Amino acid sequence: MTESAVLPNPAPAIDPETKPYWDATLEGKLIIRHCNACGENHWYPRTLCPFCGSVDTEWLETAGKGTIYTFAITRKGLGHYGGVGPYVLAFVALDEGPTMLTNIIECDVDALRIGDRVEVVFHKTEAEAALPRFRPVAQ
Amino acid sequence: MSIRGAAFIAGAYEHPKRVIPDKSLGQVHAEVAAGALADAGLSFSDVDAYFCAGDAPGLGGISMADYMGLKLRYTDSTETGGSSYIAHIGHAAAAIKAGKASIALITLAGLPRQMSSNLVMEGSEAPEDPFEAPFGPTVHGLYALAARRHMYEFGTTSEQLAEIKVAASIHAQYNPNAMLPKPVTVEEVVNSPMVSDPLHRLDCCVVTDGGGALIVVSPEVARDLNRSVVKVLGHGEAPKHTNGGKVDVTFTGARWSGPAAFEEAGVSPKDIDYASIYDSFTITVLETIEDLGFCEKGKGGEFVLDGALQAPFGKLPFNTDGGGLANNHPANRGGMTKVLEAVRQLRDEAHPAVQVPNAQIALAHGTGGSLPTRMGAATVILGREDA
């Protein structure tokens, strides 16, 4: 058993296009972008739909649940993560479709598997934003 | 319209040093440029086109043109990370074919060993940055994402990945300039410390100072030079990105750049006598071999067994200079050195122990950026002068 490290919470850059996303994180909501023209959900959130080019897109609240698509256990981080480890970098496929880069936390890194179910938790940063990370769903 | 035969590589030079504490970045660019020009029998005043990427200091190619005193009618500073210099060959050939240039210089240089770590992926103004950088994505962590998924889908093992490092290290022992000149075993690779599980330290390339340069010229110029030249047969490039969140980390942009290059060259994977495959990490090589069509998707792990990558007699002799995995990865960008060794092979100038006998057609492939998120891919196919 190797417990994942406690992580730093680097502040993301917030711009007018993505401010509603970060505001939602402060309320514990993970929202993504939905296209009314083609019906696709995309990640990371942007006004333009990358699948059809329409700007007829809107925010969609997710259930905050997903599946681990792949992950890496970094032994020692760099930059903001300098000296931190082990920690899990992962792609999580949301139940609503898109796959996002994140961390898996509060886990035994040795027991983690691709396909594991995970749920979002938010970690407040110094900015008006919280980081969406995921933890294993209790079986 | 095709660039097949429109241009020739007439000069090639690799900086012999791997640690350079006593020079400026501009100086190293200029040194490798001078080396490649001397190799071609040309001088700075002959150059009319300059190609560089993000490692060149200053404004596009103009700062280095100023430093070197170049009088140019064409510049291109296409930046696709480590794949840039392979893309530049295609761009130079197209410019030459269009009559916009006749003698093109391409340079790469970097001094990453003289700086604090630049492997941190944070702090850019890119639109994806707020959604990725806060989660601690190191370069090795990102490539480990690809490795684990490839293992999951196709049963690829750490031992199979290790075979790639082993082959590179066996080649490196013949390169007096190699950063890691000692052959390693599969056991040594898989027992080296984990950096980002499932990638071990020895799954990673070296970090080196240095650089390299190429001279790409028109057929008319090539004819007048007293030097064996290498023919540019075809080129392809393709960025790959996260596709709006439909992420698939089990393939690279080589899936698109490879077929484009093969088609232009009029050859297929079975015609390739020697391949320089971008090797930032062992998994980069494995996925690229599959994507270029040397084996089926998912079969890369089996393909690399039994010395398949070892020169001179493996199925696909690769990276005979030791590659980025054991020789040189200057500026954290391996595309230039990939071309340099392909040129050596086609000129019969590789070390005799690793020279592929009668190598007629070679491939060089570059990967830039981060395979599982946003990467550049560029493939060039080269032949002997009369190919």
Ligand SMILES: [Zn+2]
């Ligand atoms: Zn759409």
